[in-house]
Structure formats: C-alpha cells, structure tokens
Amino acid sequence: MANSPSGDSVTDRLLRVLETFTPTRTVQTAAEIGRRAGLPTSTAHRLVGELVETGLLERDEDRRIRIGMRLWELATRSSHALRLRQAAMPYMERVQGRIREHTQLAILEQDEALFLERLSSPDSGSNVTRVAGRLPLHASSSGLVLLAFGTRELQERILAGALHPLTRETIVDAAALRRKLAEVRRLGHAIAPGYIEAVSVGVAVPVRDETGAVIAALSAVLPRDAQVEVPLFELHSAARDTERALGFRR
Amino acid sequence: MANSPSGDSVTDRLLRVLETFTPTRTVQTAAEIGRRAGLPTSTAHRLVGELVETGLLERDEDRRIRIGMRLWELATRSSHALRLRQAAMPYMERVQGRIREHTQLAILEQDEALFLERLSSPDSGSNVTRVAGRLPLHASSSGLVLLAFGTRELQERILAGALHPLTRETIVDAAALRRKLAEVRRLGHAIAPGYIEAVSVGVAVPVRDETGAVIAALSAVLPRDAQVEVPLFELHSAARDTERALGFRR
Numbered sequence: 355m356a357n358s359p360s361g362d363s364v365t366d367r368l369l370r371v372l373e374t375f376t377p378t379r380t381v382q383t384a385a386e387i388g389r390r391a392g393l394p395t396s397t398a399h400r401l402v403g404e405l406v407e408t409g410l411l412e413r414d415e416d417r418r419i420r421i422g423m424r425l426w427e428l429a430t431r432s433s434h435a436l437r438l439r440q441a442a443m444p445y446m447e448r449v450q451g452r453i454r455e456h457t458q459l460a461i462l463e464q465d466e467a468l469f470l471e472r473l474s475s476p477d478s479g480s481n482v483t484r485v486a487g488r489l490p491l492h493a494s495s496s497g498l499v500l501l502a503f504g505t506r507e508l509q510e511r512i513l514a515g516a517l518h519p520l521t522r523e524t525i526v527d528a529a530a531l532r533r534k535l536a537e538v539r540r541l542g543h544a545i546a547p548g549y550i551e552a553v554s555v556g557v558a559v560p561v562r563d564e565t566g567a568v569i570a571a572l573s574a575v576l577p578r579d580a581q582v583e584v585p586l587f588e589l590h591s592a593a594r595d596t597e598r599a600l601g602f603r604r
Numbered sequence: 605m606a607n608s609p610s611g612d613s614v615t616d617r618l619l620r621v622l623e624t625f626t627p628t629r630t631v632q633t634a635a636e637i638g639r640r641a642g643l644p645t646s647t648a649h650r651l652v653g654e655l656v657e658t659g660l661l662e663r664d665e666d667r668r669i670r671i672g673m674r675l676w677e678l679a680t681r682s683s684h685a686l687r688l689r690q691a692a693m694p695y696m697e698r699v700q701g702r703i704r705e706h707t708q709l710a711i712l713e714q715d716e717a718l719f720l721e722r723l724s725s726p727d728s729g730s731n732v733t734r735v736a737g738r739l740p741l742h743a744s745s746s747g748l749v750l751l752a753f754g755t756r757e758l759q760e761r762i763l764a765g766a767l768h769p770l771t772r773e774t775i776v777d778a779a780a781l782r783r784k785l786a787e788v789r790r791l792g793h794a795i796a797p798g799y800i801e802a803v804s805v806g807v808a809v810p811v812r813d814e815t816g817a818v819i820a821a822l823s824a825v826l827p828r829d830a831q832v833e834v835p836l837f838e839l840h841s842a843a844r845d846t847e848r849a850l851g852f853r854r
Binding site for chain 2: 362363365366368369372373375376377379380401404405407408409410412421422423424425426427428429430431432433434435436437440443444447450451459463464468473474484485486487
C-alpha cells in the first residue's frame with residue numbers, strides 16, 4: 355500500500371521512525387528522525403507531522419518530538435504484555451517484598467529476552483535491565499530459561515551465532531552454552547553469576563502455559579555473594595501463582 | 605503523504621486500525637478490523653498484512669490479529685509514561701505495602717484521566733481502573749485533581765460539557781462540580797466517595813513539576829467506609845518522593 359519509489363511501504367517507514375526512539379533518546383527533532391530513519395527530509399517532516407496530528411507522536415514546546423501518550427495507550431491497553439504482566443504483578447510484588455531485590459518478568463522476542471516488568475527497591479543493587487528493554491539470551495538468567503526451554507530451532511540458531519561477552523564471565527563458547535542449557539533444563543532454573551555484570555548474579559525460573567510450554571521467565575538480580583535458594587523458592591512459587599492466575603493451572 | 609481518494613492519510617488509517625483494539629477486544633480478524641475501522645476490505649487486509657510483517661501487529665495460530673509485542677516495546681521504551689511511572693513506582697509500592705489497597709498513577713490525556721500504573725493486592729476491594737485505561741475527570745479522584753489544578757480552559761470545557769453519572773453519587777451538576785474543584789484546590793487533595801462505584805471511595809493528590817504545575821495524580825481506591833487520613837498522608841509523601849526522584853524538588 356502506498357509504496358514509495360524505493361519500494362518501502364508507509365508501514366516500513368513508520369517502523370523506521372519509531373525505531374529511532376530509544377530508552378536514552380526520547381526526544382528528537384524531525385530532521386534528526388529523518389536522518390536516523392534514512393528518510394528524505396521532506397518525507398520525514400510530512401510523516402512526523404501526520405503522526406503528531408494523530409497523537410501517535412507529540413511535539414513539545416521546543417518543537418522536539420517524542421513518543422505520544424496516545425501511542426503508548428493504544429499499544430498497551432490491549433497487549434498480551436499487559437495481560438501477562440497484570441497476572442504476574444501481585445506475585446512479583448510478593449517476591450520483591452520478601453527478598454528486597456530486583457524482580458523481573460521477561461518473554462522471548464526476536465531471539466532476545468524482552469523485559470515486560472521490573473520491580474526494585476530504592477536500595478536494591480546494580481541492575482542494567484529496563485522495562486521494554488532487552489538482554490541477550492545467552493547472557494541473562496531470563497534468557498537462559500527462555501532458550502533452554504525454547505524450540506530446537508531457536509537453540510541451534512543462537513548456538514550457531516556469535517555469543518558476545520558482556521563481562522569476562524559471559525559464556526561465549528557454544529559447547530559450554532549447550533552444557534549450561536542442559537543444566538537449566540535439569541535443575542528447572544537458571545543461575546547466571548556475573549554474566550551481565552561482574553557484581554551481580556541473576557536467577558530465573560520458567561512460567562508455563564497449560565501445555566507446559568514456557569511463555570515467560572521470572573527472575574531476580576542479586577548481589578554476587580547472595581544466597582540463591584530463597585530467591586529461587588520465591589520465584590518458583592510466584593511462577594506457579596501466575597500460571598494459576600492465567601488459568602493455566604488449578 | 606500517500607493520501608487515499610477519500611483524503612485520509614495512511615497515518616489516519618493506522619490510527620483507526622489501532623483504535624479497534626480495546627482492553628476487552630484484544631484479538632480480531634483482519635475483516636473485523638476493516639469493518640470497525642471503516643476501511644474497504646482490500647485496504648484493511650493489505651494494511652494489516654504490512655503491520656504484521658513489521659511486527660507492529662501479530663497473527664496467532666488461528667490467523668487472528670493482535671497488538672504486536674514490538675509495537676508495545678517501541679511505544680513503551682522511550683515514552684514519557686515510562687519515565688514518570690518508573691520514578692513513582694518505588695513510592696507507589698511503599699503506599700501499597702502500607703495501606704494494602706489499590707494505588708494508582710494517572711495523567712491528563714485528551715480531557716480524561718489516563719492511568720499509567722495500578723498496583724493491587726490480591727485481597728484489595730473493587731476497582732474498575734485498568735493500566736492504559738481512562739476515567740472521566742469529573743468522576744474519579746485522580747481526574748478531580750487533574751481538573752482542579754488544570755488550566756482554566758480545560759475546566760470551562762469540562763464544566764460546559766455533559767457530566768455523565770457513573771453512580772447516583774457522581775457529580776453531574778456544573779455548579780456543584782465548580783464547588784468541588786475549589787474544595788480540591790483548598791485541601792490539596794480530592795476525595796470521591798462513591799462517584800465511580802458505590803462501594804468505594806477514591807482519594808488523590810497532585811504530583812508537581814519544578815514550576816509547581818500538576819503533571820500527574822497519585823490515588824488510592826478504598827472501601828467506602830475506610831478512613832482516608834492515613835492513605836492521604838502516604839500518597840502525599842509518595843508524591844513528594846516522586847517529585848524528588850524526577851529532579852523537581854530537592
């Protein structure tokens with residue numbers, strides 16, 4: 355529909371515009387958006403103008419553009435992310451209240467762990483995770499759970515690809531990752547000591563649907579020297595209660 | 605850009621497609637989307653197909669369409685909603701932990717109160733609020749705060765419009781609403797007993813930016829016979845801590 359001479363659709367262009375916004379780049383000029391989206395200036399101005407008119411983007415007093423509250427509302431109110439998050443939230447709060455450390459919910463999205471929620475105390479330790487942020491499957495405890503219980507195709511694709519290190523302890527060797535995934539399946543949880551940041555250890559457990567398929571991971575980020583038994587116990591019980599709240603378990 | 609013969613832009617059509625999804629209608633066929641968005645069938649199928657290809661919408665095993673996780677991620681990760689919510693969350697959790705009732709964060713959006721967050725205990729009472737849901741300004745405690753501290757234009761527009769009742773106690777008379785708004789400004793908080801549901805009372809306080817302008821409302825929904833003093837005290841201190849976290853107050 356409405357393809358440009360270069361063959362990309364308006365939807366492609368819209369996606370490219372939205373992708374220029376990041377957690378650390380939340381406001382931009384229309385010209386910056388155009389440049390970063392690889393769009394001709396006049397096209398960028400027209401498209402941004404239309405998106406501002408509909409409220410999908412917003413223009414501030416300095417005429418800089420940001421993601422519109424209307425877009426957030428429309429993308430959120432009927433999303434699968436919201437349903438899963440709302441079901442898990444009371445139990446994530448319980449975990450967070452008991453262990454007083456970061457508690458997180460992630461799903462598999464485009465070969466990465468996408469974080470739907472993160473709860474923290476003001477006094478929790480270091481944690482790079484953001485809501486609507488992503489982490490690599492091979493490095494994060496959530497990612498290891500999603501990968502270990504994912505499809506064979508997913509596993510082979512990740513094992514065959516480049517395993518980038520985030521710290522000196524991140525697993526970067528395919529054979530070692532294969533052994534780690536077998537361990538995660540055997541234990542029913544993942545422990546990622548220092549894989550993301552040297553000062554912390556991630557622990558994660560699976561959330562399953564009624565068929566037993568893993569649909570999400572619940573995780574906690576603890577100081578490196580913390581005991582993991584109690585957090586794992588709390589995460590497992592939160593996962594079971596979330597499955598029950600979603601109607602996947604009696 | 606790429607206007608159709610009827611003069612609406614692709615962005616308009618995209619907005620109409622997204623608006624067919626609601627909190628209670630999260631999956632639809634492409635034909636249903638087309639009908640509800642008022643688009644010709646072929647146009648709807650093409651546009652939906654493109655949106656699925658980019659991941660902004662998703663197609664399930666039954667070929668039904670839902671909001672894509674990618675759209676949620678792009679709309680959330682750099683949104684103003686997320687920043688405000690992340691700043692307020694630790695203090696909302698504190699309120700919720702102490703009063704054990706629904707705790708909420710709302711902003712003004714298109715003459716309504718839009719809820720960015722809602723925390724609840726499994727044992728909290730009745731509450732119609734949803735994340736990314738809306739309530740009328742004249743009926744909800746959050747809305748009354750946003751309206752009372754809003755611009756004169758906003759107030760006159762709402763006062764001149766129809767004030768629909770949600771219960772027998774909702775204020776529907778413009779003169780009574782004007783008096784209520786003066787009371788909210790005088791007290792620095794809003795109390796809405798039975799305006800939304802007869803069984804509950806909403807209480808809300810403002811969150812202000814560095815200029816003193818009200819940018820959000822923090823609220824709690826309590827059983828109708830609950831004491832409001834402690835919840836209001838907790839909400840006020842959460843509002844101050846949120847303002848501090850946002851850099852609006854030392």
